[in-house]
Amino acid sequence: MQPTLIVIGIITVFIVIMALRSIYIVDQQTVKIIERFGKYLKVSPAGLNFKVPLVDRVAGTLDLRIQQLDVEVETKTKDNVFTNITSSVQYYVIGNEPSDVFKAFYKLSDPKTQIKSYVFDVVRAKVPKMVIDDVFENKDDIAIAVKEELAETMQDFGYGILKALVTDVNPAETVKAAMNEINTSQRKKVAAANLGDAEKIKMIKAAEAEAESKRLQGEGIANQRKAIIDGLKKSVEAFQDSIPGTAASEVMNLVLMTQYFDTLKEIGASSRSNTILMPHTPGGMGELQSQLRQTIMTANLATKEKQSS
Numbered sequence: 001m002q003p004t005l006i007v008i009g010i011i012t013v014f015i016v017i018m019a020l021r022s023i024y025i026v027d028q029q030t031v032k033i034i035e036r037f038g039k040y041l042k043v044s045p046a047g048l049n050f051k052v053p054l055v056d057r058v059a060g061t062l063d064l065r066i067q068q069l070d071v072e073v074e075t076k077t078k079d080n081v082f083t084n085i086t087s088s089v090q091y092y093v094i095g096n097e098p099s100d101v102f103k104a105f106y107k108l109s110d111p112k113t114q115i116k117s118y119v120f121d122v123v124r125a126k127v128p129k130m131v132i133d134d135v136f137e138n139k140d141d142i143a144i145a146v147k148e149e150l151a152e153t154m155q156d157f158g159y160g161i162l163k164a165l166v167t168d169v170n171p172a173e174t175v176k177a178a179m180n181e182i183n184t185s186q187r188k189k190v191a192a193a194n195l196g197d198a199e200k201i202k203m204i205k206a207a208e209a210e211a212e213s214k215r216l217q218g219e220g221i222a223n224q225r226k227a228i229i230d231g232l233k234k235s236v237e238a239f240q241d242s243i244p245g246t247a248a249s250e251v252m253n254l255v256l257m258t259q260y261f262d263t264l265k266e267i268g269a270s271s272r273s274n275t276i277l278m279p280h281t282p283g284g285m286g287e288l289q290s291q292l293r294q295t296i297m298t299a300n301l302a303t304k305e306k307q308s309s
Helices: 002-022 098-106 111-129 132-137 139-157 173-242 248-269 282-308
Strands: 023-026 030-036 039-044 047-050 056-063 067-076 082-093 159-171
Touching: 002 023, 023 030, 030 098, 039 056, 039 098, 056 098, 067 111, 082 098, 082 111, 082 132, 082 139, 111 139, 132 139, 132 159, 139 159
Parallel strands: none
Antiparallel strands: 023 047, 030 039, 030 056, 067 082, 082 159
16 A cells, blocks of 8 residues: 555655646747757747747757847957947847747857957958048948848848947057147147237237327327417417507517516426426527527428328
8 A cells, every 4th residue: 555655655755747848938028939758849939838848958048138248359440440339239029920930940059159250350451441430430330230230131031130339449559649638739730820829910900009099199289289389370360450560570589588488487386397407598599599490491391291192
């Protein structure tokens, strides 16, 4: 009786184990490949599934979601600059039918390695034809070339390419420093040119202001001299009207003498004036009158010439 119970217990345990091994669960957005005696049998979708224990086995799991693979490629540009280019490839299994899954699972043993190989090939074929500045400016062209090459090739293996991006261009630190230095020197050159233009404008404006100031100053002096002459003329005419028969030269001498003594008076009244030695002899006074007369006549002549011009 006891041996029979032992056998029944062993059989029961065996049945339970086989039952448990026949049950398996597939996650959402994934499928499992089932083989029987090493031959493809079926594709198990998401959920609870069954297989024959000891006969069927799970050969592998295939993810149906969009996946991303980052590939870093070291290459040389046309101007002999070594740089690291990082590309991100987004790929997926085309369709979820058993035939699509069969192609994606069995045609390639390692799709990620295959994608990396094509990315290396495209980047190292395209970048050496470009200078480093063009690599930065035309990253989209590199990404488009990668996508076109991968899409055409990976479709035969059951994979589609959603997007290919060039996410980073990273040359050596010395190259970065040199590029920054070039940019800095160009900006300094532009700044120096702008500063020079500003200084030039300031100098031109200052010269124009000085010329205008001198012109106005000259007009002021000319107007002052003209006013003095007009005043002297009126003084002579008024004196001749008061005393008929008086010569103009005598009136002029009197006016000049009056102005001469008025000047001495003003100089003497100022505490800050310097000492001035002036001739007081009759001959000196005559010479002074002659010089003043000549000066007034010259100024009058210059004013008339300027007005006529």
